[in-house]
Amino acid sequence: MNIPPQGIRLTSQNFITVSESISEDLRRGRSFRLRLEPWSERRTLSQNALFHLWMKELSDFLIKRGRSQCSPEWCKDAMKFTFLGFETNTYTDVKTGAQIERESLRMTSKLRASEMHHFMTQVQSWSLDIGCFLKVPATSEFFELSRKQEE
Structure with missing residues (x-):
């Protein structure tokens, strides 16, 4: 095996x-x-959908305050840079066989559900610190997990 x-x-x-x-x-x-x-399973589609909704909300918030470069994709990368960091990946040139290592932002698709929840909690906390109140639907998985952790 x-x-x-x-x-x-x-x-x-x-x-x-x-x-x-x-x-x-x-x-x-x-x-x-x-x-x-x-x-624990990989992050869920529900978590992913809410995170992307948050990135749109955060982008709108920052753009209204003069940060025109802050697209949802920019916000996503900034949050990953700040709270997830980088991982080293090895790439192979299929013609020569040469291998190189490059650092890239960690991918949320590779996070476990518990890691994604922790990441989203960090994003939510940071957003609150700058006055951006991200919506958390009461029916969301994130809301349910947060409630369970408070018990």
């Missing part, structure tokens, strides 16, 4: 298969770093 770099979902159904695969690698002399964390 080949375990991908992003990990696998370990369940009672696949535990024995995973255990056997790891045991075989250990017998061959390989060693591993094992980090267990609760499974």
Whole structure:
């Protein structure tokens, strides 16, 4: 069994298969770093939709205050730059085989739902600090998760 770099979902159904695969690698002399964390799915479409709505609201807010360059896409990149940072990606030239590493903003599509919620909370807090009140529909997943965390 080949375990991908992003990990696998370990369940009672696949535990024995995973255990056997790891045991075989250990017998061959390989060693591993094992980090267990609760499974969570990738960020949801609901989170993504609300985040893009927020970027439109933030853009409108900033443009009304003289920041004409602040398109929704600019706002999205600025929030990712500020709160998510960069990741290093390796690219391969298919003609020469040469590889280069480049840093690029982290992608929200690769965040887990809990990471996306944390990111959105940071964006919401920053927006409040500058006087921009982002709408959070009471029916949204973000609202529900925020309410659960307050309990």
